[in-house]
Amino acid sequence: MSNKLDMLEATCNGLVRRMVRLPQTISRAVDQRVDLMRNRPQYPPPNVPFNHNQHPPLDHSNHNYFQPGSGFLASFEQQYGLVHPFFYACRFEEVLKMAQDEHKFVFLYLHSPNHPFTPLFCKDTLCSEVVVQFLDTNFVSWGDVVDRDEGLHLATTLRPTIFPFCAVVARGLDNSLTVVQQMEGPMSPEELVEILQTMLEEQGLACDNRRAKEEEKRRADIRLRQEQDAAYAESLQADQEKETKLIRKKRQQQDNATQNAKDAKIVIRFPNGERKEKTFSHLDKIEAIFRFIDSLGLPGVAGNYKLVSTFPRKVYGIDCTKMTLKDAGFYPEATLFIELV
Structure with missing residues (x-):
């Protein structure tokens, strides 16, 4: 028996661990919350993304609901003891959701109890302290037996070529399943951890690149918003200044209109036939008209004249200079003749 095991192990020593893409969907159901069988402290997640091909959405049309793999866990612990990775005793779909919430990958182990490589792998590799600590720190682990329930369904879908069989999986877009890394055949604890x-380092690099791009896009969006805000503020200020100018102009026009409505336009005709026109306030006195005529400096006119209106004729002399133009009837307009004394 020992020789057969050695031959089988030698045959598999040359196996190359490979990346596998699922050709079909994995059907499973979700109808209850996670029912953990043990309570073990979890380490902080490495917060790395997955970066491999997405597979079609999970098909929920199959209503043959699977029961949590507590049978696998009980039989595993009975044969290999309690020191092993923390396998969650719940449905596979629930583990995918849990890992997604914790930003971790799922470490999937399909157990083939009758395969000759299984005992050595479970005892020396899967249950070794370095593997247990590494898996519990960086992954959400789940396992099942390959010949029943979800284990059989996953084995049928993933099609392992040899056992032991392990895979790193995650939930992808549209509820699909992504296989990031698939490992088959016997391996030492050091090989498995390596x-x-x-894989984690590669995904971490991809995560760093993605974060750098997201940060660059975020900063570009901030700059764009700042530029848009500045342009909007500048446009708003320009509109406000324009509106203020329009309001001032309108008020000025209103003031001018009001002022014009109170102006008195006086036309003065001189003895030589010359005609002068002057606008006064309706509150100005007649003496303002006399001062205007005197300021013209016409020969023979200064101080030796009276103002005469027609229709009806009325004479305004020095004794009338304190009368306002409105009271004299010169508002809004009047024509006055100069009559020399």
């Missing part, structure tokens, strides 16, 4: 660590 494969998983390399």
